[in-house]
Amino acid sequence: MLGAAVLAVLFMAALLPVLRGAFVIALEEVIETRLAADAAALVAAARTDSGHLVMPEKLPGEEFDKLDASLLGYIYDRDGRLLWQSRSTLGEPVQYVPRYDGIGHEFLRIGGETEGFFVYDVEIDLLRGQDTALSIVTMQPTRDYQVMYRGFMDQLYLWLGVALVVLLGLLWFGLTWSFRSLRGLSAELDEVESGHRESLSEEHPRELLRLTRSLNRLLDSERRQRERYRHSLDDLAHSLKTPLSVLQGVSEAMADQPQNREQAQTLQSQVERMSQQVGYQLQRASLRKSGLVRHRVQLGPLLDTLCEALDKVYRDKQVQVLRDFAPDLGVPMEQAALLELLGNLLENAYRLCLGQVRVAARQVGGSCELWVEDDGPGVPAEQRERILRRGERLDALHPGQGIGTAVVKDIIDSYDGELSVDASELGGACFRVRLSE
Template identity: 70%
Template sequence: MSRSRAYLRRLRARLGSLRLRLMLGTAVLAVLFMLVLLPVLQGVFNQALEQTVEKRLASDATALISAARIHDGQLRMPEKMPDEEFDNLDSHLLGFIYDRDGQLLWRSRSSEDEAIGYRPRYDGRGHEFARVRDEHGEEFFLYDIEVDLLRGNAAAFSIVTMQPTREYQKLFDGFVWRLKLWLGIALLALLGLLWFGLTWGFRSLRGLSDELDGVEAGTRQHLSDQHPRELLRLTGSLNRLLDSERRQRERYRDSLEDLAHSLKTPLSVLQGLGETLAGQPANRDQAQLMQAQIERMSQQIGYQLQRASLRRSGLVRHREAVWPLLDGLCLSLDKVYRDKRVQVDLQVAEHSQISMERGALMELLGNLLENAYRLCLHRVHVSLEELPDGCRLTIEDDGPGVPADQRARVLRRGERLDAQNPGQGIGLAVVQDIIDSYDGELSLEDSPLGGACFRVRLYD
């Protein structure tokens, strides 16, 4: 579950990038533009190619017309054509002459091996350019021009010239391949320029992000005004929010101190009065009950003050070194529980840090360690595991542990399983409140040492 949650966090962070979204959007538009441009360019090139072929075949048809003669009303063609391609058997240029009724009157030597079932329609359209296929399925370009007058003599012929399309198809396929290659290169170059442009354009946002990191780390108090005009309203609003939060925290802290001071004196007076009444045998039971209630009030007031003062700040993010705090707390607890001779195993790197305010981290570690020292037999194990999106703190002991059906109860305020030890059972509740304020997770499991295992999962 934690791994899937971490993966979703990273995925949302990546997809949440404005530059990535703009880059993906422009890339999709560029690809769509190239996909639309490709058939357009293919069509333009194909049209230009066919126009060239048509002009070539029209020129060849003109050569046939110039070589034709009319003698006694009959068509006469020279033995040797002016264009040698008509006489070459290996030539791809074919020539045909049909009469008004579509009967073949003459064909060039180059067409003797071809069987093309084409019959022109003498309908006065002038000329026609089309594609036809022979009996073997090979495709040809065809140019058909109608002749009504030949060298001053009345005539009605269809002059047809043909050429296979395969050579031009090879040329067209080569053009399409090169076109796709260059469009692909152009697309990559365009995406590179877009990425460079977006990087340059977002440089101001990166500067703002660096300043926000400084505010979160506590090294800056305000955001500067050295940003584009479109961002100045945002930075101004954030600066006002920072000032408001800072003043509110100061007022909150002062109010808590005043509240603690104002309640301390009345509670001390009541406690003294209870001790006086306890000295009288007749009032001993009532005095003990009053002292227990006063102690409970004091614990509850302390809990509420801790809970209110250890809340996570809104914009400022602190990072605190863990090893010095653990070392100091263990030294203090060793003195308190010196009779147990507790062996503490700290598997924490000296450079490790946790994203938490010092007071909150001290309270969290202090409560968990004090709980482990109090309930253990002789051993306590503390480890800190660095994770890509945070850390996992584990505190274990070799004590009696906590039954599975009682673990939820232990984390509730005021609940205790070890009634033999003093206190009101608010330490773990304070820990839970601190972890909740930092959007973390607290779990209670069985420890390999035999006792309880508290795992704290915190996210950056």
């Protein structure tokens, strides 16, 4: 609409000098016609006597005889000497000398805009059957038409302004009516992104049907691929679970024999490590952001579920979880992904805290920020980047492979988010997550 409005204003601005020029041309044509008629009246009244010009006392055009009239008349010979002038020319400072050059007639403007004159100069070489060489000149001051010109320009500005307003209204109506189908398509896409609709409808103009059908094919392909991916991961997890269980049983049987106890412990630790790595890789592969469908999960209920489970695991600590977010705040992430992300961050906070954990979230501009803080020992500034790498751990007192934080970072990266580690006001570490809407 802004672009159309700019074009409309530019069109009106370009139209203004065109209309003004057309009016000036039409006005000058009218003036020329009138002055030509007045010159013809002087020619009809003129006669010669013994080679001398003779003009009647009373001319046919009364305006030539009025002192305050705006119509002026002059007659010159071929050498530019003034032979006759009308009474209306008295007191008019006209500086004009005709040129008898055989052109016939000439219309021009002399002087300035306010003190100038329109001049019609016609040459005659035959008067009442006698050879002669005269220049008949009629004039009219330009000031007589200034009022008319200003009035026309005022009306032109007014009506062009009205036309511009009407044109902008029509453009707004036309664009609004034309783009209503796109608004409908946009609304359906919003429903698809929010998960309330699986595909786009066919109730769109013919020009958009190819687009909607292509988007529907893309949605269906994505949905099928995601399902095949999930089924393949489930099959892989199931196929790996059995061999690992067998190895775990073998290690337990070996542990009952004193001579094999050391080998059994090594085997058990490696089996446990394999199990954790397999779980990590499966989580990393499955927790990916959808291409077209957007999700939003309420943070409060999900946090209740996680805290309830962690309170049972760390019941000896009696951890107090502080909440600092709106009750209806939603995080732009799939539920499984958010459960895995927040579960890892909270598990680290529960494990390392002294007694307090705080979870805060805010909507900042076009993004959602999430903080998980604790009052534990914290993370030294020089070690904060290292713990985000896979397999890096600072806590050597508890078992694990150091992949929990790496899972969190992979999930955030898949959503084009950011993860950073800072010092918390509680005294421990603060894990800050930033997700785009």
